[in-house]
Amino acid sequence: MTAAPSDHAILFTPGPTEVAPEILREMARPVIGHRGLEMQAILADVLPRARRLFGAPEGHEVFITASSATGLWEAAIRNTVERRLLVPVCGAFSERFHEVAVACGVPADRLETAWGRAVDPDAVGERLARGGYDAVALVHNETSTGVANPLPAIAGVVRRHPGVALLVDVVSSVAGMPVEVGRDGIDVALASVQKCLALPPGLALCAVSPRAMERSRARAGKGYYFDFVRLKGFFDRRMPMATPSVSHIFALQAQLRRIDAEGLEARHARHRAMADATRRWTAERCAFFAADGCRSDTVTCVSDERGLDVAAFVKAVARRGYAIGGGYGRLKETTFRIGHMGDHTVAEVTALLAAMDEALGEVRR
Ligand SMILES: *Cc1c(COP(=O)(O)O)cnc(C)c1O
Numbered sequence: 128m129t130a131a132p133s134d135h136a137i138l139f140t141p142g143p144t145e146v147a148p149e150i151l152r153e154m155a156r157p158v159i160g161h162r163g164l165e166m167q168a169i170l171a172d173v174l175p176r177a178r179r180l181f182g183a184p185e186g187h188e189v190f191i192t193a194s195s196a197t198g199l200w201e202a203a204i205r206n207t208v209e210r211r212l213l214v215p216v217c218g219a220f221s222e223r224f225h226e227v228a229v230a231c232g233v234p235a236d237r238l239e240t241a242w243g244r245a246v247d248p249d250a251v252g253e254r255l256a257r258g259g260y261d262a263v264a265l266v267h268n269e270t271s272t273g274v275a276n277p278l279p280a281i282a283g284v285v286r287r288h289p290g291v292a293l294l295v296d297v298v299s300s301v302a303g304m305p306v307e308v309g310r311d312g313i314d315v316a317l318a319s320v321q322k323c324l325a326l327p328p329g330l331a332l333c334a335v336s337p338r339a340m341e342r343s344r345a346r347a348g349k350g351y352y353f354d355f356v357r358l359k360g361f362f363d364r365r366m367p368m369a370t371p372s373v374s375h376i377f378a379l380q381a382q383l384r385r386i387d388a389e390g391l392e393a394r395h396a397r398h399r400a401m402a403d404a405t406r407r408w409t410a411e412r413c414a415f416f417a418a419d420g421c422r423s424d425t426v427t428c429v430s431d432e433r434g435l436d437v438a439a440f441v442k443a444v445a446r447r448g449y450a451i452g453g454g455y456g457r458l459k460e461t462t463f464r465i466g467h468m469g470d471h472t473v474a475e476v477t478a479l480l481a482a483m484d485e486a487l488g489e490v491r492r
Contacts, residue, residue, distance in 0.1 A: 129482045131448025139479055140452040141270045141299060141426040141466030143321035143328050147385075153378040154327060161373055167365040169380050174362070176383040180391070181297070181316050182307035183334035190358045191379070192331045193372045196298045196319035199331045200227045202353035203264070203294040203315040206335075206343040208233050210261040213254055215246040217276070218269035219456035224296060228264065235264075242272050242458070243428075245421035248280040255288045262292040262314075268300035270322075271455035273417040273428030273464065275304065282311035292339060298322055302386060303398040303425040303468045314339040320375070323398070323425055325469030326382055330375040385470075398424045401467035401476045408480045412487060416462050425468040428454075430461055436490060437463050443486035449479050 131137045138145040159165050177189045214225040217240035228235035238254055240246050263285050268275050285293045292314040297306045303323030308316045314336040321328035343355040361368040402424040409429050416428035441453050452464035467476055
């Protein structure tokens with residue numbers, strides 16, 4: 128039986144992802160005060176690197192919060208939306224983005240897309256043309272279905288409506304697929320760090336446009352912890368707002384340096400190559416949940432027409448030392464997901480796929 132070359136289950140889950148040993152060691156460094164010169168120097172290095180990761184120009188703010196991305200969903204909505212939010216829903220994460228808006232007391236409409244399909248830019252345009260909206264909240268890469276939405280095209284449609292801000296969840300795309308905040312006119316791009324950034328979970332990042340800052344200045348009732356204006360007051364001085372997860376910030380600095388050393392384009396190409404290998408495996412043995420033409424380069428959602436026992440398959444893969452994801456939400460029993468994201472190589476994906484072949488032989492009758 129194949130076994131992963133590791134003392135622990137190697138993570139190919141679509142979050143959290145496998146963390147490099149040298150990054151884990153950063154988390155074990157002695158803690159420093161978060162108001163001292165050392166932290167200021169770290170943030171002075173980290174913030175421009177994070178800005179480049181998002182493709183955000185000078186003038187956009189970058190904030191780091193001690194939360195996961197869910198906290199920044201709330202931040203994006205509470206700081207920028209006053210009238211009505213449009214949420215294209217095409218899977219479990221976009222569904223939850225809408226739920227967060229409702230929980231924040233913001234009027235929000237769902238624009239339904241069949242799960243497994245990408246959001247249609249024209250459908251977004253039609254809804255916006257009816258008027259009444261001041262923001263769109265989009266999930267770029269729907270991790271539950273393995274669909275990458277056509278962000279540049281949707282952003283182009285939103286830009287034709289000058290009073291409509293664009294809030295984008297790039298949680299499972301940034302650092303694995305191109306994200307261009309400046310080019311696409313994205314007002315808030317937000318991400319947690321346990322996906323393509325391959326850090327331990329517990330930190331989130333966002334890039335915020337001048338227009339979103341302007342809206343935040345005018346907004347009442349946006350809370351305290353995630354108030355963009357308050358955050359800017361601290362980050363302008365290279366200081367975290369409240370006590371951050373200092374250990375995570377060490378790890379973030381080290382990881383952003385590794386990402387810059389690899390080069391973003393090379394990193395994207397590596398993700399595409401890992402996706403291609405996974406897609407070849409899937410095409411020969413199972414079926415894709417996501418429609419052709421919109422499949423993600425960071426996560427593949429696999430369905431099986433022969434009625435595979437997904438739970439048994441995931442367990443059989445786990446016995447070989449690899450963790451893959453089961454289906455998410457209502458797709459739990461009918462799909463499984465491979466997170467080919469973060470620091471993995473094509474060789475490591477190939478080893479995983481060999482273990483998956485053995486597991487399939489064991490479970491399929
Ligand atoms: C994982 C994920 C989230 C949830 O992020 P948390 O860090 O758990 O808050 C949100 N959106 C997408 C697309 C995700 O993949």
